[in-house]
Amino acid sequence: MTPAPLQVEGLAKRYGDNTVFENVSMTVSAGEFVAIVGDSGVGKSTLLNCMAGLDHWSAGQVRLQGQDLGPLPDDARALLRRRHVGFVFQAFHVLPHLDVAQNVALPLMLLGTPDPGRVQAMLEAVGLAGLEARLPQQLSGGQLQRVAIERALVHRPGLLLADEPTGNLDPGTAQRVMDALCAQSRAAASALVLVTHSEAAAARADRVLRLTAAGMAPA
Ligand SMILES: Nc1ncnc2c1ncn2[C@@H]1O[C@H](COP(=O)(O)OP(=O)(O)OP(=O)(O)O)[C@@H](O)[C@H]1O
Ligand SMILES: [Mg+2]
Secondary structure: OOOOOEEEEEEEEEEOOEEEEEEEEEEEOOOOEEEEEOOOOOOHHHHHHHHOOOOOOOEEEEEEOOEEOOOOOHHHHHHHHHHHEEEEOOOOOOOOOOOHHHHHHHHHHHHOOOOHHHHHHHHHHOOOOOOOOOOHHHOOHHHHHHHHHHHHHOOOOOEEEEEOOOOOOOHHHHHHHHHHHHHHHHHOOOEEEEEOOOHHHHOOOOEEEEEEOOEEEEO
């Protein structure tokens, strides 16, 4: 049986005596779309970073594609992340000196499997055809966020983690970015974990979970 893209078991994050969250357990199945909601400061971004092995936790376990991240050194985590995870940050994090096509192609370049046709098809699918040679500073917020989404999905990761990807956008643009995110993650057969404050975005999910200091529960 193929392992679930993501399994979190009894996860806790503390800074000294200060507990951000504890007892967080959840499993995300292949192709599933799970939304995570919760109050500001409860630790949603921290949790997403732990899921990607970008942050360290105080107790519990994170498994990506069945692989326990805990004992892995940072370079091994990076390799696992590169192959299996896409990450959409709230603040885009596109590389300013690479053009649109180069930004989207980056994960494939890092994996040694360049595929210009795939990059082109993905840009076309989200209405970015013709903008390949633009630099990020020459794009709108909604266009930038679509570049970030395509970059996160271009290598068809088993798991896409998205941290409030529509947080900085007007409602109309936010809806179009969510359309792109849902359609493209489905097309890549990627499981999607979306952190959001938007009820409209959460309503599209297969399941909505609420993070509190005491753990994770159905919303
Ligand atoms: N170095 C640190 N020391 C102590 N506490 C910290 C540190 N870094 C972050 N925190 C705390 O961790 C908590 C979780 O922050 P996080 O950014 O994950 O929240 P969030 O749920 O994503 O909030 P938002 O909805 O506003 O994005 C916050 O309460 C923050 O104050
Ligand atoms: Mg956050």
